[in-house]
Amino acid sequence: MGEDVQAYVKSCLICQMDKTERKKAAGLLQPLPILERPWENISMDFITGFPKVRDFKSVFVVVDRFSKYVVFIPAPHACPVEEAAKLLGSELKFSTANHPQTDGQTERINALLEEYLRHYVIATQKNWVDLMDIAQLCYNLQRSSAPGMSPFKLAIGEMFDEARDSLEKAARRMKKYADRDRRLLEFQVAYMLKLPERLKLHPTFHVSFLKPYHEDLDAEMVQTKRAPPLVMKQFDREIEKILDHRTMRHSRKNRRTDFLVQWKRTSEAEATWERDVTLWQFETAV
Structure with missing residues (x-):
């Protein structure tokens, strides 16, 4: 019986x-490789x-990953990243969506710039463009730590060797402390999911936002069901039979x-009209 309870839960x-x-958070920290010299690899982002x-009305932030040198470029709008990479003549590699730790260096610079501007x-907030060069x-x-x-x-x-040694020590120190609150998990770094079209979300998720789904292999076991979003109705009685149905509105968007x-x-005289979405408990009957 104990095994059945565990399987059900x-x-x-x-x-x-x-x-x-x-x-603990899934996945150990994977520091980026240490570069050989400045401007071999940069990270970039837009603050809008x-x-x-x-x-x-936006700022294009560019950070050199080796020297930590930053460039703040006022921009008319958030330029598509593909166009920005083409203008810079660089190869583009996307960071994981909804996971700022992937590019924590640039996110930290963004926060520092925003704090500076608030000061x-x-x-009237009309002088932020003039503050870019000073920032x-x-x-x-x-001095960068x-x-x-x-x-x-x-x-x-030309002090690249000394800087490289310091960067390697910093990476080892960061991984040591970060892995204290993490656990090893054999997953890919990120997954692209197939989402419903109504969800306006980027389909790529970091592994720390995901967990394995356990399917119920017993088809006869009755599982608790949940009402769909925005449906505030639930019935405490059962359906005898469906007597009729009707389609309201003809446009695809508003059809029900x-x-x-x-x-x-x-009795049949006491039958009631119910919307299809409110009958979520009775999928087989409907």
């Missing part, structure tokens, strides 16, 4: 969707939503089907 659809796993100033922007200069002159020197000094200098339902222990 493990395959319960609602339990799998709602219950939080009390486990700025007030329009001189036709500029120095005027009340870029201030950041690049600061990972390479052990300022981005400006490393980008124009109603069913004339005779409930058990009631």
Whole structure:
């Protein structure tokens, strides 16, 4: 009996969707490889939503992964990444959607730039474009903890071996502390899922957002069902039979089907019209 209970709970659809796993985050940290010199590999992102100033309303952020040198470029709008890569003459590699840790370096720079602008922007917020050069200069002159020197000094200098050693030590230290709260899991890094068209979501998800689905292999076992989203109706009686149906509205977008339902222990005269979506408990009968 204990095994049956465990199998039932493990395959319960609602339990799998709602219950939080009390486990460490899935997958160990996989640091990016250390580069040989500046400007071999860059990360880039757009910060959008700025007030329009001189036709500029976003910032194109470029970060050199080796020297940590940053470039802030005011832009009219968020340019498609393919076009940005073509203009730079570089090979494009996408980071995982909804997983900022994939490109944590650029996300951190974005946060620093936004914090800087909050400090120095005027009340009308019309001077943010003029602050870009100062923000870029201030950041690049600061000593970066990972390479052990300022981005400006490393980008124009020749101390690449020392910086590479410091970056490797920083990567090992970061992995050591990050893996304390993670567990090994043999999965790919990301998966592309087939989602319903009504969900306006990017279909690629990092493995940390996913968990295995356990199917109920016993076809006779009655599983609890959940109401579809936005359906606020549930019946506590059973259907005797469907007497009739009708289709309301003719456009595909607004079309709906109603069913004339005779409930058990009631007469046909007491039958009621019910919308198809509210009969989610009775898929086989409908």
